[in-house]
Amino acid sequence: MNSPSNTATQVLIIGGGATGTALARDLALRGVDCILVEQDDINAGASGRNHGLLHSGARYVAGDRQVAMECRAEGAILKRVAAQTIQDTGGYFVAVQGDDERYIADFPALCARAGIAARAVDVAAARALEPALSERTIAVFEVPDASIDPFRFSLETMAHARSLGARLMRRTRVVGFELEGRRIRAVRLQSLSGGEDLRIEAAQIVNAAGAWARELALLAGAPIEMTYSKGTLLVTHTRLAERALTRLRLPADADILMPGGTVSIVGTTSTPVDALDDVQPTTAEADLIVAEAARMLPALATMRYIRAFAGVRPLVGAAGVADGRAISRGYALLDHEDQGLDNFATITGGKLTTCRLMAERAADLVCRRLGVTRPCLTATTPLPVAAECAWTEPGRSPRVWMRSHARDDTLLCECELVPGRAVDAIYDALRAAGDTPTLTEIGLRSRIGKGACQGAFCAPRTVAHLYQRGDFHAGRGLAEILDFFGERWRGQRAVLWGEQLAQAELMEALHCGLFGEELRGDDLRAQASRDAGTPGAPDDAPTNEVSS
Amino acid sequence: MSSTIFFSTLYASLVLCALGLVWRVSAWFRLRIGPDARDVASSQRVAAVFRGAASALFGSRALRLLGALFLDVLLLRKLFASEKLRWFGHLLVMVGFTLLLLMHALAPLVSAKLFPGYQPTLDPYLFLRDLSGAMVLVGVALLLFRRRADFPQPRRLIDWAFVTLLLIVVATGFVFEAYKIASPRAFYRMTEQFIGSTDRKELEPLRAVWASEFGVAFDDLKQPVDPALLQQGRKLQQDSCASCHSKPTSAFVSYPVARALAPVERMLDAGRANEWLLYLHVFACFLGLASLPFTRFFHVVAAPVSLLVNAAAQNRAFSTAGRASQRALALDACVRCGICDARCSVAPVARYLENAYLLPSHKLVATGALAGGRLLRPGRENDASPDDTHRDEARRVAEGAYLCTDCGRCTSRCPVGLDLADLWRAGRDDLAAVGLPPPEQWVQARSALAWAESLEAGSGQHPLADADAAFAPLSADRRSFSRCVQCQACTNVCPVVAHSIDAEHGIDLTPQKVMNLLRLGLRDLTLGSRMVWDCASCYQCQENCPEGVRVADIMLELRALSVHRLGALRGRREPA
Amino acid sequence: MKYALFLGCKIPAQLPAYELSTRAVLGHLGVTLVDLEFDCCGYPVRDVSRDGFALAAARNLALAERAGLDLLTPCSCCFGTLRHAIRFLGEDAALRARVTQALAAEGLAWSGKSEVEHLLSVLAQKLGIDAIAAAVRAPSAGLRVAAQYGCHALRPSDVTGIDNAMAPTLFETLISVTGATPVDWPRRLDCCGDPLHQANTALSERMTQAKIADALESGAEAICSACPHCHLRFDAVQADSADPSIRTLLYTQLLGLAMRLPAKSLGL
């Protein structure tokens, strides 16, 4: 392999999830130079595949008071310093007929012991405020749960870190570690976007790769004990509730419904998995979620679902435990010194709610090793708003667009009313950071493709818009559309019945029936990974055409 | 009674009456209803009337004027057409009152001159006076009796007072007459004057006759009366009384009253009833005279004028100045008969919305109040806050004004021929001028976003309340739009979107965007939108929707919802 | 054949000719028209209160029901409104209960017995084209006429259903019967612009003018309406413009002339 270009930094962070980005910001705030490498994109893993629930901790009062109290404290901090990413919906814990009476009875005391404010709410009053609640509801408690936008949170965290000098390398995968005694001298990386390979020398390396932490540690020769638990969630077509609704029982399947701005997210499941590649929601999981969650919210049985997604929870230190939920949701910080590595650490597990704390602890370790004495500032420093990151917020773009729009600022997405200017802002920001933005990346940073049509109409419009701007050339647009659909589809097939199936049929009628994309799929994808500059795409006389 | 008191009070009340008339009539030239009226000065309006009157009186239309005077004013033709009973009552009062005024009140000037040997105590005058009085009483009774109305006519205390006064006048008239019939004191005053004697023995025969046949209530008459004495008495009566006195029985009201008074007659005599009864009667008349212009009964002046003006004007072709005066005149000419209300096209709606201001007679009063600055003072124009309670009354008026369908029934039915249709148009313009324009303009004065934000500021996020669901059921039910597949058929067939080609009048949302905002739970963003308010309700979207979404029905629902939520009109009673 | 004639508010106040000609034509065709004390159909109330809208309509229906008659209206808006009310009352039990209560207060009741018919459907379907053809004495030879149904006569078809709302032919047939030639004009099913004249005058007039221009470009000499709102809107817009470019007439007038009824009796 050709000799890669060298770079050096104080700390190399591996993994661009909530923890990794939080760590980058923490270190940057302490004045430590760092690079964050991510094989895919920000929050591509579990950080972007969850309810977006900012836990009050009440969910864990019985199982793990430690975690419950961490959640309580961290939730309060994030509401303070990252308010723009949080909607303080409040939450209800709801028991229905048949739920464990003893648990219901103990719940207030358990919350009190964890210092979590839980107030009993009259069932009728609760149903008046949340009409979707089952008439078989028997008990309701109000807790300070809230809704957080994980994408905006991590994007703005990373944006802040970069403004402080931290570097981000997306679509860059770690392929090897160069060991030297008890130290890792350098890390070898491979660019997945056609860029050149890299070699980074870092004083400290932090493994924040979430579920991928195990492979990575193994690669570094410091195996860790970790199991994977797959969690699937469904996205409803319309928003069903105003508050975070959690089933009042020991954590089990499908007992949280989260109002995610304009939609609701319901889940999750918990099934052990061994492999990380191609983790997709299954129809069985979707069925299980609908059936179970409908006991708390009957409307879910007839609701139209537009999407399903699955994430993998890394569970540290409990190989062979059957039920993922039995394992602590606490995080793990491993210094690997007993495995003979002095400048390598792994931070994994935990929750979105506690990611700041995890980053703080990891940063403390790294700084101690570096001899940096500056204290952690993330608990007090407000997270600056980054304009180009705000487009992930559901229901925001309609307002922005209705407030004012230039004649040329048309809506590219009708379902969620996303204007062209959103795409422009995101594209230009990524461009400025030296990236070649893809449609999928734009989707991750906006509501494009997140609505009812799941991209069938907005993807072609967005691509047309980018051609018009002169950003796309040759056959790139088509390739981007196909990649985008590939990504969207993974989230769709599990919920395709009823109205959403009709929607999907229309999508296929358009993109296969009329555009014939399936006939050109392969060579386009091949070409997409080639330089986007060369012309390609459909030819007029396909080699496989039969002519008489 | 002393003539100084009599005449001083008479002249006082005449002066008051005159002043009142001047004040009321001047209002016809002062009050400005409708924007066009604001452009013409009072002087122009006066001039216009004189020109009009002149051309009418001395022009070709004089005859028509005469006809109107006779048919419309005197015979109340229009009223006869629509309500016979009321017409009869009204006629009785008019005739009875006029007779009393001329024959009785102004007897020295009229009766005495016209009929030589006129004596109020002689028939037929005796009978006619009672008849006239009776006519007035019956007439008033008929007019007071009216069919049950959903909303009582607006009336002021002074109006009731005036009616009472009228009754007092008639009643005291009868009682006074009755008293005089039965009064011994009056009898002796007469004998003293015409026979020169008050000696009981000497007058015994005459007393017997007057007691038995003229109803004088002597309490010292020997009973039974000796027939011979009666014979003698009759002769005396023929010689000295008959020239002035018919038998009082023809006073078919007063005579029975007199009989009834007999037991207390001595007491009345002792109490000088002759004096105070007269004062009561006369002063009641003067008081009535003085207060007439300040009451609703000023219509005895205004209504005829209005009728004549209409007759004079060539099929209602008025100059702006003339129209301005005519509107003001209409306020006074309305007799509150309520005939318009009964035939109003939106009367059922008025009942349901419990808003009387939909009905003409109430709307007329409100229109006057608005023009007179009593409803809403100008200067509060830009106060557009939806839940501003002190404007509630004004909003009710606005609701009444804007729900009018201009069907013209009130105008065609009005017994005094008021051009109400014109008055309503003017009133609506006045409402708009004080910041209560029609709903569509009220809503579109702000952007959809501004409305949404003020709603959220007002009451936070709105989950779909049951109240909303009751009158916007489709937009409250996710199933009604969850079928949407984003195909944009609705927008493509929408003529409003198609023709909104200039930025100024361009629409903000498309039908599909409205549906999507509903799906996103952002309904408040749609309420004030141009799309919802410019919707032509042509139903192309709904007819063409491949998924059967009732797009237009939802739009119209949203409109009703926004009228309610954005306070375009009074926040109205809604189903519980 | 006997109907309660529902004129609504617009016709008596602003288009008496329509009432005249409707009475004349239907009378001539042997249809008895009964006048009941109807009030506003409820159309303007719809923007304000769904209940008030339904009540106003239901009250009129109840009056017809009490008289044991179906309604016939020459106004497409009244037609649509009354039909819509029937739909709402049918599908919304709570609304129906509220309205029933309000009606009961005046001793009225709505049970849905009375049908609501549009003038056009009575002519084309109840009386039948042949009956009308038979009554035509003086075919108005070759006058090229653009038919203006009025949106609420056609859409939504599940409420109105007098013809295929996507491609109606009923009015054109009725025109041919008079001897006139119906023209095919692309914008024939468009809104005339009247409903939003208050809200957005400029837009409304653009819509009206677009229709007139389209009718002219399609070779029409006259626009023939079956709705007072449309008819008056066309007149109003042309009155404003310098030269009235297209003739407007009511179908009852067109038919009446073809039936040799005296022009006066048609309000001409």
Added chain:
Amino acid sequence: MTGVRQARCDVAVIGAGMAGMAAALFAVERGLSCIQVGNSGGLLFASGLLDLLGVQPVADGRLWQSPYEALAALAREEPDHPLARVDARSIRSAFERFVAALGGAGLRYVSLGERNRKVLTSIGTIKTTFGVPLSMVAGVDALETRPPCLLVDFRGLREFSAVQIAATLGERWPGLRHERIEFPGCEALPELYAAHLARALEAGETRARAIALVKPLLGEARAVGFPAVLGLARSSEVHAAFEAGLGVPVFEIPTMPTSVPGLRLSGALEAVMSARGVRRHHQATVRGLAFDGGGGTATLDLEGISGGERVSARAVVLATGRFSGRGLVADREGVRESILGLPVLQPDSREAWHQRDFLDPSGHGINRAGLRVDDAWRPLGADGRPAWPRLYAVGSILARQDWMRSKCGSGLAIATSWAAIEQVARELRAAAAG
């Protein structure tokens, strides 16, 4: 006074997509009285192109220049495919009649011939199809010969970008230029909608202004392509006017739904139905469908008509389409036929409905689900025998086909309708005779 209206007819067609329209048309052409129930909005999703058969087999994505050769291949490889059960002669006449009817309603197609044609799409791909509207045929020729050509688009028409098409075709059509113009009269608008432009161009004045804007941009161009907005009800006139005004062949490129060609189709077909005396109930749905004991006559209870209506028909044709047409309804348990609950051939589990890759070459299992029919196009009941003697099924609701991947949507609709109506006519004649 009210009472549910009664109506009778020979054939009741349920559904008003391509198949329902074809069935109703063929029925009246055979002298059968017809009532048709259903919303024709599904036609708005059509591109205006009439596919017959483009790809066979789906898994190989093999394209065919001759649809009839493809049909022969289909008959060999998938004898159960509905299209494979209609003979070529019938298909030819079915298409002729269908296209003729459209022409009669002002929507003219180029004469069909024997070969598939290639059409440029709005995202720059090339579609193989069979029946091409006159307004698009110049594009077919241009695509073959690649002359200097100009693509014009309108600012604000979000679904159509000339530069995108040109770029996507790239150097394989060097002479292909692109220009963007303002649509006359809409300069102030951010967003434009195809149907509005199409109707605006029917006004001579707007049309003239548009032509005048394009004329100076022609340069060397020997053909000009526009998004498909050249007129709606008057598309032939508008298209002709553009060719006359620009002096070069002009062609339309189909756009995404709701497309103007789709609106033209539904408009034309609705007009055809009205003209041929088909009673259309556009917004109505079938609440109940029952057959008398012998299956001789069917009774349909319709709702979505004020007052409701009861239709008694001698035969019923089910052309209710798939999921977006709601002929098939899927819940989490499985797929149902929406009106009679007829048994639906379908994959065993929902996991097998869809591939993990949207563009998986072999297509999604759910797309081959549908009704099984006997040789007379009568859907089979649970016992494998015709559910009812005179109930027929046509179009995309039929099982064992994947019209989206085979590019045979219109072909399936037109061909099966023709064949089924032939059976209906025969059956009813027989019943009348004996």
